[in-house]
Structure formats: C-alpha cells, structure tokens
Amino acid sequence: MWRVFVCLVFAVTSATAQKVEVIKFDRLEELMTTQSDKIQVINFWATWCGPCIQELPYFQNLEVQDPSVKVTLVNLDYADKLKKVNSFVSKNKITSRVLLLDDIDYDAWIDRVDPSWGGAIPATLFINTASGQRKFVDRPLTGAELETLIKSVKSTK
Amino acid sequence: MKFKILLTLLVCATLIAAAPAAYDLGDTVSDFKLKNVDGKMVSLDDYKSSKGVIVIFDCNTCPYSRAYNDRIIQLNKKYGPKGFPVIAINANSPDLSPGDSFNEMVSQAKKNGYDFPYLVDETQNVARSFGATNTPHVFVLQNDNASFKVAYIGTIDNNARDASSVTRKYVEDAVDQLLSNKEVTKSKTKAIGCGIKWKES
Numbered sequence: 001m002w003r004v005f006v007c008l009v010f011a012v013t014s015a016t017a018q019k020v021e022v023i024k025f026d027r028l029e030e031l032m033t034t035q036s037d038k039i040q041v042i043n044f045w046a047t048w049c050g051p052c053i054q055e056l057p058y059f060q061n062l063e064v065q066d067p068s069v070k071v072t073l074v075n076l077d078y079a080d081k082l083k084k085v086n087s088f089v090s091k092n093k094i095t096s097r098v099l100l101l102d103d104i105d106y107d108a109w110i111d112r113v114d115p116s117w118g119g120a121i122p123a124t125l126f127i128n129t130a131s132g133q134r135k136f137v138d139r140p141l142t143g144a145e146l147e148t149l150i151k152s153v154k155s156t157k
Numbered sequence: 158m159k160f161k162i163l164l165t166l167l168v169c170a171t172l173i174a175a176a177p178a179a180y181d182l183g184d185t186v187s188d189f190k191l192k193n194v195d196g197k198m199v200s201l202d203d204y205k206s207s208k209g210v211i212v213i214f215d216c217n218t219c220p221y222s223r224a225y226n227d228r229i230i231q232l233n234k235k236y237g238p239k240g241f242p243v244i245a246i247n248a249n250s251p252d253l254s255p256g257d258s259f260n261e262m263v264s265q266a267k268k269n270g271y272d273f274p275y276l277v278d279e280t281q282n283v284a285r286s287f288g289a290t291n292t293p294h295v296f297v298l299q300n301d302n303a304s305f306k307v308a309y310i311g312t313i314d315n316n317a318r319d320a321s322s323v324t325r326k327y328v329e330d331a332v333d334q335l336l337s338n339k340e341v342t343k344s345k346t347k348a349i350g351c352g353i354k355w356k357e358s
Contacts, residue, residue, distance in 0.1 A: 048220045049351065076349050078318050105315050107327075110347040118290035119312075120352030138290070139352065 017090035022079055022100045025109040031072060032113070032127060038070040039153055040127040044113075046076045047088050051140040052122040056094065058143045059124075062150065063096050069150065071096040076121060078102075114138075126153045179288020182344050186298055186305040189283045191246065191276035194259075194266040199244070199274045205303050208240030209335060211328065212296040214289035215245045215275075217265045218256040219351035222292045224317050226269060229293065232313070232328060233273045241297070241332050243273040248284035249292075253354040284353055291350030297331050297341075308335055311346030 032042065043059050045052035056073070063071040073094065077085050079102035089098050103109055110119050114136040117123055123138040126149055133153045141149070180186060190200040204210050213229060215222050233243035249257040259277050266275045278284050287296055297309035309331035314323040331341045 044349075051352070104318055106317075106348040107312065107315060107346040110349070117347070118294075119347045119349045120291035121349060122352070 017086075018095070018098065020075065020082060020085050020089055020098045020100050022082060022102050025101065025103045025112070028074060028099070028101060028109075029112060032125070033129075035129045036070065037130065038068055039150060040125075040129065041069055041071045041150070042074055042125040042127070043071065044074045044076060044121050044123045046121060047081070047085060048077070049121050055122060055140050055142075055146075056092070058141065058146050060094060060096050061143070062146060066150070068154070073098045075100045078104075124149075126150065128153045180286065180296070180307050180310075181288075182307050182310065184307050186296075186307060187286065189286075191278055191283060192259075193274045193276050194263045194271070199276055201244075201298075201305060204242070204244075204305075205300070207242060207300060209297065209299045209308070209332070210305065211236060211241055211243045211332065212287070212298060213243060213245045214248055214284055214287070214292055214294040214296075214353065216247050216249045216254070216257050216292045216351070216353075217261050218249070218254055219292045221317050221348075221350045225293050225313055228313055228320055230269065230271065235329075236332050237273070239332075239336060241336070245271070245273060245275045246278050246283060247275065248278035248281045248289065249354040250281070250356045252356065257354070281353075281356060289353060291348075291352055294350065294353075295328050297328060297335070299335050308341055309344050312348035312350075315346075317348065 031040065041059065041062065045056065047053070059071045059073065063069055073096050075085050075098055077100065079100060082100060085098070085100055106119060110117055113125060116136060117138050120138055122140055123136070124141060126135040135149055135153050137149065186201065188200055188202045190198050193199045201210065211232060215229065229243060229245065237243065247257055247262055251258040262275055262277060293313065295309065295311060295313060296307055298305040299308040309328065311327055313328050315325040315327070316323045327343055327346045330343065334341050
C-alpha cells in the first residue's frame, strides 16, 4: 500500500514541476506571429541575470490574475545549463511556461524580436495578435509598469 | 505654481537638448577623459597617433564579459601593435553592482594582466553618448585626420559560449578591413548581454 502512496506522491510532484523545453528561434517566431485571443507576454531572462529574476514574480502573478494574458518566459542560459534552469524553475515554483532558447547566433534573431533591441536583458515583448498592437521594453519593469503596459496593448486603437 | 511648472519644463527641455543622440556609423566621436585603474586619466585624444581604437564597454560581473575576457585581451595583443588598441570602459553603477566598484576593477585588471586601459565611467555619460546598452559592447573607431569616426558597432563574434566554435569574428573582420582600406562589410551586429546597470534617475 505504501508503495502506491509513494508512487502517487511522486506522480503528483513531478506533474506540477514543469520540464523546461529547449527550442530554436523558429519556434519562438511561431509564437510571436500565431493568432491568439490572449495577450502574449514574452519575457527574456537568464538565471545569472539579477534584475531578470527580480521581476519574474510580476510576470507569474500577472498570468495568475489575468486570464486574458499568456506569459512565456524565454530563458537564455546556455543549453548545457538545462538542469540548473529546471531546478530554478521548480525551486521558485514557476508555473508560467518556460522555454530555453538554444540559439547562440544572436545576431541572426535579435532584430526579429524587435529592431530596437540591443540585446540587453531583461527584455519583454507584449503582443496583441488580434489588434496588431505591440510593445517592446528592454529594461527591468515594476509590477505597476507591467500593468500599464498590458492595458496599453489591450486597448483597441 | 505656474512658475514651478515652467521651470520643470525648462529643465526638461535643457536635459533633452543636452542628451546627445547615440553615435551611429560614420559619426564623429567627441573626446572623453576617464580615470584608469592605475589612477591616471586617459582620453581619446591620447590616441591621435593610432589608426583607430577598439572601445569596449565591459564590466567585471557579467557572465558574457567573463566569457569574452580572454578574447578581449587577445584583441589588444593582436591589434594594438597594428594600430588599433583596446580601451575598455566600465559604466556599471557600483551601487547596483558592487562587483564593479573601482577597487574591484583594479583587481580584475591586475588578476587578468590587462595591458590596456580599463576606465571607469562614473557619470555614465560616455556610455550614454555612445549608446552602449549591454556588456561587452564594442565600438571600433577609425582615426580620420585626427577625428575618430564610428566604423563598427556590436559584438565580438558569433559564439559567446565557446571561442573555439566561432565562425564569424565580427570585430577582427572589421578591423582587418579598415587596416586594408576596405569598407567594413558587416558594420553592425547584436548579441544578448547584461544590460548596463544605469543609476536610478
């Protein structure tokens, strides 16, 4: 009986901790362009980036509180750090989707996220695919700033 | 009250007017003078006899800067004697990034045997005037009759993680082309990097 219990507990805990998926840029581009009824919030971060980690809870809360928002946390650690990223995600109980972008030829894709981006992180892209509204910010955000930005992409022109 | 608003507007206008737009390719760079890790002041004008300068906004703490450290040292060893020495500048606010304090810069330069200046941009004005955003961020300047013109803006090469897997050496290619009086074919590149830690405004 106890074996069943252990198995169950194990199944539940491993189901809640998400496994970070490793992707190439084309997958991200698909996400940025596919029509969606949700506001896409795509945040670029890394485990070594202090200001990025500081703002992660705002994104997590945003998605929990606002069902019209879909948050994707694009991790830029190197792919050989996947284990570290996975344990960071489970330790910090991150439920928003995390994708590890394993595409080291940065110059090939940074402009395709936003031409104004120099490559510094944290950076966040807000897309309303329905209206075509788009906002890009390449600096750390506060919770209040995040709300204002969401409102501005939600509003119809 | 009205006076206060007017005054604020005036101050804002002055600030906007005083903030120069970031340098772009072909722009002439104004002289700057910053403190080096040896305590002496270094200015761009000190390099008037060289063919150009490789200005790199860098820091102690960013993983990308650490990954590129050896490559930056090698750039100076290779191109210093050819007339394009490296000037490294750290603009990070030590309040936000204690590992980038002047003392830490001194030990970083000593530990890694920097044979080029490592300057502190305390006011962050130089980084702002260049439009530097992340570290390491490279600006190759060409000396054109004693005025320095921006010839390349961007990253060092196309593989931050592994120097041995690099297939495009952007900065070396640019400097090689300048040295042989050719046009720089790839004059702008981008890379993921740590944002410069700007002081709270």
